[in-house]
Amino acid sequence: MTPMLEVEGLEQRFQLSKGLLDRITFKGGRPRLRNTIVHAVNGVSFAIAPREVLALVGESGCGKSTVAKTIARIYEPTGGRIRIEGEDVSAYGPRRMLPVRAKMQMIFQDPFASLNPRQKVRDIVAEPLLQQLGPSRRAEVRERTAALLSRVGLNPEQAGRYPHQFSGGQRQRIGIARALSVNPGLIIADEPVSALDVSIQAQILNLMLDLRDEFGLAYLFISHDLSVVHHIADRIGVMYLGFMVETAPRDRLFAMPRHPYTRALLSAAPTIEPQRKTVEMELTGEVPSALSLPSGCCFRTRCPFAWDRCAIERPALRDLGGGQSVACHLIDEPQRDRM
Amino acid sequence: MTAPLLSVRDLRTWFHTFAGTVKAVNGVSFDLMPGEVMGLVGESGGGKSVVGFSILGLIDPPGRIEGGQILFDGRDLAQLPEDALRRIRGREIGMVFQDPMTSLNPVQTIGRQMDEVLRLHTRLDARARRARCIEMLESVGISQAGDRLRAYPHQFSGGMRQRVVIAIAMLARPRLIIADEPTTALDVTIQSQILKLMRRQIAEEGASMILVTHDLAVVAEMVDKITVLYCGKVVETGPVREVIDTPAHPYTRGLIDSIPNPAHRLPRLNQIPGTVPDVRNLPAGCSFRERCPRAQALCAEKEPPLTPQRGGQHAACHFPVPATQTTGEPA
Numbered sequence: 001m002t003p004m005l006e007v008e009g010l011e012q013r014f015q016l017s018k019g020l021l022d023r024i025t026f027k028g029g030r031p032r033l034r035n036t037i038v039h040a041v042n043g044v045s046f047a048i049a050p051r052e053v054l055a056l057v058g059e060s061g062c063g064k065s066t067v068a069k070t071i072a073r074i075y076e077p078t079g080g081r082i083r084i085e086g087e088d089v090s091a092y093g094p095r096r097m098l099p100v101r102a103k104m105q106m107i108f109q110d111p112f113a114s115l116n117p118r119q120k121v122r123d124i125v126a127e128p129l130l131q132q133l134g135p136s137r138r139a140e141v142r143e144r145t146a147a148l149l150s151r152v153g154l155n156p157e158q159a160g161r162y163p164h165q166f167s168g169g170q171r172q173r174i175g176i177a178r179a180l181s182v183n184p185g186l187i188i189a190d191e192p193v194s195a196l197d198v199s200i201q202a203q204i205l206n207l208m209l210d211l212r213d214e215f216g217l218a219y220l221f222i223s224h225d226l227s228v229v230h231h232i233a234d235r236i237g238v239m240y241l242g243f244m245v246e247t248a249p250r251d252r253l254f255a256m257p258r259h260p261y262t263r264a265l266l267s268a269a270p271t272i273e274p275q276r277k278t279v280e281m282e283l284t285g286e287v288p289s290a291l292s293l294p295s296g297c298c299f300r301t302r303c304p305f306a307w308d309r310c311a312i313e314r315p316a317l318r319d320l321g322g323g324q325s326v327a328c329h330l331i332d333e334p335q336r337d338r339m
Numbered sequence: 340m341t342a343p344l345l346s347v348r349d350l351r352t353w354f355h356t357f358a359g360t361v362k363a364v365n366g367v368s369f370d371l372m373p374g375e376v377m378g379l380v381g382e383s384g385g386g387k388s389v390v391g392f393s394i395l396g397l398i399d400p401p402g403r404i405e406g407g408q409i410l411f412d413g414r415d416l417a418q419l420p421e422d423a424l425r426r427i428r429g430r431e432i433g434m435v436f437q438d439p440m441t442s443l444n445p446v447q448t449i450g451r452q453m454d455e456v457l458r459l460h461t462r463l464d465a466r467a468r469r470a471r472c473i474e475m476l477e478s479v480g481i482s483q484a485g486d487r488l489r490a491y492p493h494q495f496s497g498g499m500r501q502r503v504v505i506a507i508a509m510l511a512r513p514r515l516i517i518a519d520e521p522t523t524a525l526d527v528t529i530q531s532q533i534l535k536l537m538r539r540q541i542a543e544e545g546a547s548m549i550l551v552t553h554d555l556a557v558v559a560e561m562v563d564k565i566t567v568l569y570c571g572k573v574v575e576t577g578p579v580r581e582v583i584d585t586p587a588h589p590y591t592r593g594l595i596d597s598i599p600n601p602a603h604r605l606p607r608l609n610q611i612p613g614t615v616p617d618v619r620n621l622p623a624g625c626s627f628r629e630r631c632p633r634a635q636a637l638c639a640e641k642e643p644p645l646t647p648q649r650g651g652q653h654a655a656c657h658f659p660v661p662a663t664q665t666t667g668e669p670a
Contacts, residue, residue, distance in 0.1 A: 059526035167614050197382040197553065197615075202597035202608040209607070224527065227556070231599030231608065254601055268531035270556035272583055272595060273602055282535070283528045286496055 055233035111171030378558035433508030439500035450488030577652020
């Protein structure tokens with residue numbers, strides 16, 4: 001079966017300052033050019049099957065949102081391939097992307113910033129569909145808009161209102177209705193519940209899972225919250241400093257995390273049952289700058305197990321079976337793993 | 340039995356706006372013992388931050404403390420004039436806020452900001468003040484503290500800035516720390532470092548703390564006691580394990596069930612239906628009744644008082660959740 005989405009060796013770099021003058025610094029009386037390239041995503045590969053939920057987790061600056069935005073082609077990829085249902089769209093311009101956007105839609109984090117405050121809800125939800133169908137089918141679009149609003153739990157009679165008349169949770173429902181309007185197979189959701197209160201968060205997560213079953217959706221779900229990810233994802237990818245360090249099916253990742261960073265992340269995540277915690281591992285220090293990546297393994301500066309090999313050789317993602325892949329030299333030398 | 344360090348009695352803090360009076364805190368009472376850590380939890384609009392600000396005397400118009408007492412070590416903070424409060428803030432009550440960038444002055448060095456606290460609140464000379472600042476920075480895990488005193492806030496990362504804020508809060512050895520969402524802006528591995536640090540500092544100094552947060556999981560790992568607020572009122576309060584393991588109020592129960600729990604995953608989360616009502620226009624009786632699965636006719640007539648429950652906690656509910664329904668099973 002063709003995957004809904006396939007990403008191969010995705011790279012994304014950003015030049016921080018464009019001008020030459022901005023980059024000149026003086027060191028010891030000599031002019032030098034400062035390195036201002038942010039290595040946001042460094043060779044990330046994964047695939048999502050139809051109806052599958054893949055979650056990308058990691059801390060701020062790990063590149064998870066950049067991956068999402070690059071796939072949605074908000075950014076131009078610096079390198080690598082993006083295939084939507086087998087079609088390579090990595091080099092498509094805006095015009096050629098238009099039909100592809102009927103297969104792939106996005107839900108954003110901030111329900112206050114992602115809806116045009118001067119547009120009525122009806123027009124917000126209808127816009128992607130009008131782009132696809134053309135203005136001649138306005139009546140059909142209007143009917144579908146009303147159906148979608150009631151499906152996501154909003155009163156279609158309120159379609160003439162503006163976004164500010166709705167609460168955060170309701171606005172996120174509007175964003176979901178807009179994404180569903182073109183009947184996509186893939187929805188990219190970038191932290192869709194992190195701005196919401198827990199009771200509203202639960203409502204939106206339930207809605208997203210119901211819609212997955214009803215419309216046969218696949219999700220690329222970006223989140224920093226491991227308990228949310230555990231609830232919604234079939235498979236989880238853990239990112240650090242623009243690298244994928246581990247991927248595994250949800251239960252396997254939680255039961256036997258292999259990468260030291262995954263273990264630290266699971267151990268650090270607060271739970272309402274702290275007495276049940278199995279992994280105890282505390283990280284020291286902070287994430288290095290993506291302006292100058294460490295040599296070798298991206299995690300070695302904070303890894304309690306790191307040895308000389310980790311500074312020299314960058315570990316590749318290796319298949320351990322059972323759907324789990326890990327990028328860590330500990331796999332070769334398990335005797336160094338003291339936990 | 341020892342006397343409580345802080346005793347809040349029937350606190351009412353209202354905001355008089357053009358659109359009506361917002362009773363953000365409306366009759367909140369609780370006690371905090373010396374050395375005790377209490378979590379003040381609830382969703383947006385619950386009034387948890389306003390309780391913290393009221394204790395600190397930081398309520399500005401249109402807000403006003405309309406009534407009640409805030410007894411701190413025998414003095415009623417609600418009655419004290421501003422200059423007396425200023426001597427208490429920073430010295431006896433320390434503060435840690437959510438955003439470490441806005442709670443530090445961007446145009447002053449860390450050292451100057453730390454020194455100011457000691458100049459105002461202690462009689463130490465310059466040399467002793469500097470030594471105390473260095474000692475404090477080191478104890479929050481900032482290395483090369485002597486050099487770092489000359490640095491500005493923007494030269495620190497978010498996690499480091501929050502460490503500095505905690506160091507400043509602890510400088511004058513306060514007896515009470517009020518921390519309002521201290522780790523909400525931080526990443527999870529940094530959050531875990533900061534929480535461990537705060538717990539250690541509090542224990543070492545024998546101080547008490549009120550941790551204001553929306554995150555029940557953080558509370559579960561940090562506090563001795565929980566007070567849950569809903570629409571400006573205490574709906575449940577008690578020892579942390581009792582409240583989380585056998586919540587008596589349906590709102591607490593709903594909050595806990597809303598959090599996905601990796602230890603036992605359910606196909607659907609038990610969501611609380613509806614949204615928080617408009618606080619300017621609360622329903623009669625119990626504020627939660629319109630969202631409550633257990634509500635009956637009585638709930639619309641009479642507001643439930645806080646009453647003792649089996650687990651040792653208190654809850655304000657006419658029909659509390661029975662003990663047999665433990666967390667994680669469907670309601």
